[in-house]
Each structure stands twice: as structure tokens, then as C-alpha cells.
Amino acid sequence: MPLEFLKRKGQPETGQATTAKPSASPLLPEEIVAQDHILKLYYAGKSSDGVRLKAGPAALAELPHMLTGLAQSPVEVVEPLPIEFSQATPTIVTPSEAMQWLNAHHVHSPITRHALVVLESIDAIDLAFDTFVCALLDGELDTSGYPEYNAVVGGVAAHWDEATGDMICRAVVGWGGKGVRGDTDRIGAKLLGNILSNILASQFALGLTPVERPVPAAGRGGLVCAHCGFASGHERAFYCPKCGMRLLRG
Ligand SMILES: [Zn+2]
Numbered sequence: 312m313p314l315e316f317l318k319r320k321g322q323p324e325t326g327q328a329t330t331a332k333p334s335a336s337p338l339l340p341e342e343i344v345a346q347d348h349i350l351k352l353y354y355a356g357k358s359s360d361g362v363r364l365k366a367g368p369a370a371l372a373e374l375p376h377m378l379t380g381l382a383q384s385p386v387e388v389v390e391p392l393p394i395e396f397s398q399a400t401p402t403i404v405t406p407s408e409a410m411q412w413l414n415a416h417h418v419h420s421p422i423t424r425h426a427l428v429v430l431e432s433i434d435a436i437d438l439a440f441d442t443f444v445c446a447l448l449d450g451e452l453d454t455s456g457y458p459e460y461n462a463v464v465g466g467v468a469a470h471w472d473e474a475t476g477d478m479i480c481r482a483v484v485g486w487g488g489k490g491v492r493g494d495t496d497r498i499g500a501k502l503l504g505n506i507l508s509n510i511l512a513s514q515f516a517l518g519l520t521p522v523e524r525p526v527p528a529a530g531r532g533g534l535v536c537a538h539c540g541f542a543s544g545h546e547r548a549f550y551c552p553k554c555g556m557r558l559l560r561g
Contacts, residue, residue, distance in 0.1 A: 354428075356435045356465070356485030357499055359507045361522040364478040364515040366471070366555055371478065374444045377467045377509045381502065382446035386466065387423045389416075389443040391552040394542040397439065401428045421456040422447045426464035429485040436483055440525045440552045441468045448484060448502045460488030461495045463502055467510060471550040473525055478515075478555065481522055482506035534558045 364370045375386045392399055392415055399411035415438075416424055426445045430436045436443055443466065450462025458464055465484035472479050484499045484506070510516065535542045536551035536558055543552055551558055 350489065352487065352489060353460070353491045354433050354485065354487035355496070355499075356430055356433050356483065356487075357503045358435050358468070358484075358522075359482040359503055361479040361481045361520045362507070362510045362513075363472070363517040363520045364469075364480055364510075364513060365517060366476045366478055366550075367515070368555070370513070370515045371442070371469075371555060373513055373515065374442065374467055374469055374480070377480070377506065377513065378444060378446050378448075379509070381448055381505055381509065382466075383449065384420070384422050384447040386444055386446045387420055389419065389423060389427065389438065389445060391440055391442055391470075391541070392438045399438070401431055422452070422458055422464060425458050426466075426485060429464070429487050430483060433485065435485060436468045437524065440470045442470070442553070443468045443483070449498050450486075458486075458488075460486070460490040461492040462486060463495065463499050465502070465506070467506060470525065471552065471555050472523075473549050476550050476555070476557065477517070479520060479522060480510045480513075482510060 375388060378386050396411050396415045398408045399415050400408035401412050403409045416427060419427070423445045427436075427438075427443075430443075431438070445464065445466040447458060448463045448465055451459045452462070453459055463484050463486045465482070467480050468483045469478050469480045471477070482503045484503050486495050486499060511519075536554060536556060538556040539551060539554040541551050541553035543558065549558060550556065
């Protein structure tokens with residue numbers, strides 16, 4: 312009985328479909344065959360508490376040495392971006408922001424560019440105020456020199472404490488791409504600890520401190536550093552993000 316019912320209901324429908332348009336127009340099949348297209352990108356990272364370092368150019372110069380014994384590639388220093396790059400973002404769908412990003416970072420090595428894409432995408436560093444020293448820490452490079460998805464990159468991110476002018480350093484690591492591997496998280500955590508202990512071993516280290524990130528200015532920003540000429544994106548910055556000297560207000 313239910314079989315007959317189904318048949319009767321189905322027949323006029325198909326009949327209608329075949330007779331309605333005798334032309335060559337294609338029929339919409341009852342079930343559409345869809346091919347799925349998926350790209351799963353996985354970016355992850357870790358950052359440590361901050362370590363307060365006594366302010367001064369000597370502390371800044373020491374940053375690259377904090378990766379001694381850990382870096383598997385030459386250590387690169389990425390300085391905070393001046394105001395004209397304040398919109399720089401590594402996303403190609405926003406061409407103006409992407410162009411700023413490329414103009415700011417095309418000079419860096421593939422390892423550093425990969426690290427910046429990963430760590431900026433997950434908001435682990437912010438080059439509006441961070442100075443970032445970076446290297447490959449674990450894993451392999453592909454034939455073009457870019458880290459594989461399970462390679463760990465990172466180093467030390469430093470910014471100037473607005474209240475005291477001290478330098479606040481934190482360990483930052485990241486990894487990711489078209490794939491995930493189970494043990495990368497554990498390797499990343501171990502490397503984070505190693506970097507943190509290197510930071511604490513600095514002769515300028517004063518101890519652990521919570522990280523309070525400076526808030527970037529919403530508007531036009533800035534002050535121009537009288538010492539190094541760096542144009543800060545921070546209206547309320549007291550210390551130049553680049554050289555750490557006190558900014559003079561006009
Ligand atoms: Zn400066």
C-alpha cells in the first residue's frame with residue numbers, strides 16, 4: 312500500500328519534468344553531485360609571561376643573543392613598524408593592507424615571513440610596538456626555504472613598558488600551515504620554556520611580570536622620536552617603540 316502511494320506521487324513529477332520542456336535545456340537532477348573543496352589551515356603558538364629588563368640600548372642589543380643555542384637558522388631582528396605601515400596585515404584579500412605588509416617585510420627571510428604570518432594571524436605579536444627576534448627553532452624547511460607546517464619558529468618579542476620605560480620581553484613560538492602533527496604542541500612548549508630561561512639569564516633581567524600590551528592609537532597616531540626619527544603609531548606612547556628613548560611631546 313505505501314509502495315503504491317509513493318509510485319503514484321512520483322510519476323506525475325517525473326512526467327512533468329520530461330514533458331514540460333522538450334527543448335535541450337538540462338534537467339536539475341534530483342540529487343546534486345557536489346565536489347567538496349576544502350583547505351584547512353592550522354596556525355598555533357604560545358607566548359610566555361613577560362620578563363622585565365632594565366631599559367637601555369644594551370638590553371636591546373642583547374635580544375638576538377637570547378636565542379643562542381636554540382636557533383636553527385640565522386637570527387633576524389624585526390623592528391616595530393612605523394606609522395605608514397600601521398595597517399599592514401598578511402591577508403591578500405585586503406590588497407592595501409597586504410601591500411603594506413609586503414612592503415614592510417619583503418626584505419626578511421622566508422623563515423621570518425612565515426613566523427610573522429603565523430604569529431600576527433593568531434595575535435601573538437603586534438609590530439605596532441613589538442621588536443621581534445626570530446629564527447627557526449625546530450623542524451625542516453621546504454625546497455623554497457619556508458618552514459614546514461610542523462616546524463616551530465619564534466623567538467623573543469620585546470616592547471617598552473609605558474609606565475617605567477623598562478623593556479618587557481616574552482618568549483613566543485608558533486607553527487602551522489596545511490597540516491597538524493600531534494607532538495608539535497609539546498615541542499613548542501619545551502622551546503618556549505628554553506627561550507624564557509634564556510631571557511631570565513640576561514644580566515639586565517629584573518624578574519617575571521605580567522604582559523600588558525600597549526593599546527594602539529585609534530586615530531592618526533603619533534609622535535616622532537627625536538632620537539631615531541621613528542614615527543610612533545601610539546598617541547600615548549612615552550617611549551619610542553624602536554629605540555626605547557623617551558618621546559618628547561610638542
Ligand atoms: Zn626612537
